[in-house]
Amino acid sequence: MSDDSTRLPAALELTGFSAYHGSVAAANDVSFRVERGSAVGVLGPNGAGKSTLLLAAAGFVRTTGGLSIAGQVADRLSPARRRRLGLAMVPQERAAVLELSVAENLRLSWLTGRRATPYEQARESVLEIFPALAGRLGDPAGNLSGGQRQMLAVSRGLMATCDVLLLDEPTAGLSPKLISELVQAIRTLNERGITVLLVEQNFSVVERTCSYIHVLNGGRIVWHGPTTGIDRDSIGDLYSGARRTRPPAPRAPDPVGEPRVRTTVDRAVPAGSGEPEGT
Numbered sequence: 001m002s003d004d005s006t007r008l009p010a011a012l013e014l015t016g017f018s019a020y021h022g023s024v025a026a027a028n029d030v031s032f033r034v035e036r037g038s039a040v041g042v043l044g045p046n047g048a049g050k051s052t053l054l055l056a057a058a059g060f061v062r063t064t065g066g067l068s069i070a071g072q073v074a075d076r077l078s079p080a081r082r083r084r085l086g087l088a089m090v091p092q093e094r095a096a097v098l099e100l101s102v103a104e105n106l107r108l109s110w111l112t113g114r115r116a117t118p119y120e121q122a123r124e125s126v127l128e129i130f131p132a133l134a135g136r137l138g139d140p141a142g143n144l145s146g147g148q149r150q151m152l153a154v155s156r157g158l159m160a161t162c163d164v165l166l167l168d169e170p171t172a173g174l175s176p177k178l179i180s181e182l183v184q185a186i187r188t189l190n191e192r193g194i195t196v197l198l199v200e201q202n203f204s205v206v207e208r209t210c211s212y213i214h215v216l217n218g219g220r221i222v223w224h225g226p227t228t229g230i231d232r233d234s235i236g237d238l239y240s241g242a243r244r245t246r247p248p249a250p251r252a253p254d255p256v257g258e259p260r261v262r263t264t265v266d267r268a269v270p271a272g273s274g275e276p277e278g279t
């Protein structure tokens with residue numbers, strides 16, 4: 001058993017975390033750690049609460065429960081202060097100021113971020129990851145293709161000099177070629193030490209980028225484990241709530257540390273055996 005007191009703080013930790021639209025909890029009692037430098041995926045069907053969870057982590061939605069960023073209690077902090085702690089969110093809408101040039105968008109994100117790296121250096125490093133943007137720096141963001149807009153959106157998160165990047169369905173609507181480029185970019189930025197929490201509908205994207213997966217359904221985590229511990233069919237079963245036709249893959253410990261989460265599945269399924277209750 002590892003000793004919690006000697007562990008480094010997680011890049012992001014949610015504890016009994018719920019997020020509300022009005023009085024309705026769209027994410028309910030979610031607990032997990034995202035270790036520094038890891039890439040973790042959140043999968044789930046439409047309406048599962050994935051986007052709400054990310055928006056709530058970034059500070060845009062009312063929440064209860066605990067949230068810490070790099071060991072600092074952050075659940076009552078404004079989005080701007082969370083950003084200064086190193087958390088950046090790339091929303092689903094491919095956010096950019098369309099009237100501003102690509103370069104101006106990058107600069108704006110740098111100015112409103114932590115500025116831990118000089119602007120030129122931050123920009124150079126982003127353009128290394130997204131070379132397609134290098135030739136478009138003077139163009140209005142509104143003139144970019146959908147794929148380039150997504151790359152700009154991710155770049156804006158990186159320009160804030162983030163440590164933790166929250167990505168909300170970055171591959172939605174992109175062609176297979178652009179998805180591959182984005183997958184490569186996510187891997188590269190993760191290799192450079194940026195922690196990634198990736199919300200996706202596309203299992204293959206998560207499979208190629210993340211080492212650990214949480215499956216959310218109805219606002220609750222219904223399964224979590226290493227990416228290698230689950231396949232597309234089992235994910236489909238978890239989405240639909242159908243009973244599995246074969247035993248689930250064993251739940252293994254967190255890739256960087258022992259499991260921290262007790263979900264319905266945890267309680268119902270000892271590692272490597274049986275079917276979870278409620279499926």
Ligand SMILES: Nc1ncnc2c1ncn2[C@@H]1O[C@H](COP(=O)(O)OP(=O)(O)OP(=O)(O)O)[C@@H](O)[C@H]1O
Nearest residue numbers: 021022026044045046047048049050051052053201
């Ligand atoms: N602004 C809002 N006001 C009220 N309810 C909302 C709002 N946004 C989302 N919801 C509801 O919260 C629940 C979770 O939605 P959310 O968008 O977080 O799910 P999701 O898993 O990201 O789905 P998708 O993959 O379709 O984006 C849904 O029932 C949705 O209708």
